[in-house]
Amino acid sequence: MKKWMWPLFITLSLALTVLFGYGFARAYSDIANPPQEKIVAESEEATVTPGETYIALGDSxxxxxxxxxxxxxxxxxxxxxxxxxxxDRYQNLGIRGARIEDLRAQLEQKEVKRSLKDAKIISITIGGNNLFNSGEILNNYSEDTALGILETEIPNLEKTFETIRDINKDAVILYMGLYNPFKELPDGDSFDSVIQKWNESARTLGLKYDIQVVDTFNLVTDxxxxxxxxxxxxxxxxxxQMADSxxxxxxxNVIE
Known part of the structure; x- marks a missing residue:
């Protein structure tokens, strides 16, 4: 190789290495800490039109x-x-990366309230980003820490259930329980225990606010x-399988 080409080769190699490393880091970050979409921008599309609706709320x-x-x-x-x-129609108001506090903020928006008030069916997926703390829970995991998150967030989940039921007294409301994506990790059994406690708490709240809790825990075993x-x-x-459940x-639960 000619002498003058060596600096160019080395420069290109370094550039490709940096680019690969950046791409890997971005990919990991997107999984462990998914980017949140703008709740306001998403919710402003929730305009009300005639007819009965199915509204889907939640996270990724x-x-x-x-x-x-x-x-x-x-x-x-x-x-x-x-x-x-x-x-007659359905609307997906889910926000990628949403936590319970984000959903509660979304529920304060006028157009979202109007849509939910007239909904016949409402589904909710929320809480995973709180419990798993955007992947941070995997760092120096301890069951006590996870249970501490649960103790803090279940009351917030209850406030969310209460708010949605207050907005719509008659809709069939369904909450999708959490599953364990970390079964194959060394602390997988501990995660099982914590997530089952979360789902048990959600079922108790469901009975209080007439919200059906749909099991997803058994859908993810491998x-x-x-x-x-x-x-x-x-x-x-x-x-x-989630859709079927x-x-x-x-x-x-739907009465025609």
Whole structure:
């Protein structure tokens, strides 16, 4: 290789190395700490039009992150409800990366309140980003710390349930319980215990506010089989199972 080409080769090699490292870091960050969408911008689209609706609230699971089309369970459930004339339309108000406090802020928005007030069916996925603390819980994990998060956040989940039920006294409201994406890690059994306690608390709150809790815990038992390539969000098959579970509970609770 000519002498003058060596500096160019070295410069290009360093540039590619930096670019690769940056891309890897961004990919990890997007999984462990997903970027939050602008709640206001998303919610302003929630204008009210005539007809009965299914409204989906929540985080990246409602948004459909991990599915091949980026849609998840909401269109599967919504299209099925439309085909059976249970609702006329559906709206996905999920916010990627949302925590309980973000959902509570969203519930204060005028257009969101109007949409929820007239909804026939409302589904919610929330709490995972609080409990898992955007992946930070994996660093120096302790069950006591996880249980401390649960103790703090369950009262906030109750406030969320109460707010949504106050907005709409008659809708069928469903909360999707949490699953364990960390089963194969050394602390997987401990995570199982904490997440089951979360879901038990959610079921207790569900009885208080007439909110159906849909089990997703048993849908994720093998990370390679049940999760997408990020090892956190569901894949297409698991989203389909979530949709089926949600539809079954809706069918049992909706009065035509």
């Amino acid at each position: 699971l409602t948004r459909g992150v991990g599915s091949s089309k980026g849609e998840g369970f909401v269109p599967l459930v919504g299209d099925s409800l439309k085909e059976t004339n249970t609702v 990370a390679k089989r049940d999760l997408s390539s990020d090892n956190f969000h569901p894949n297409d098959a698991t989203y389909k 949600l539809s079954l509970v809706i069918e049992k």
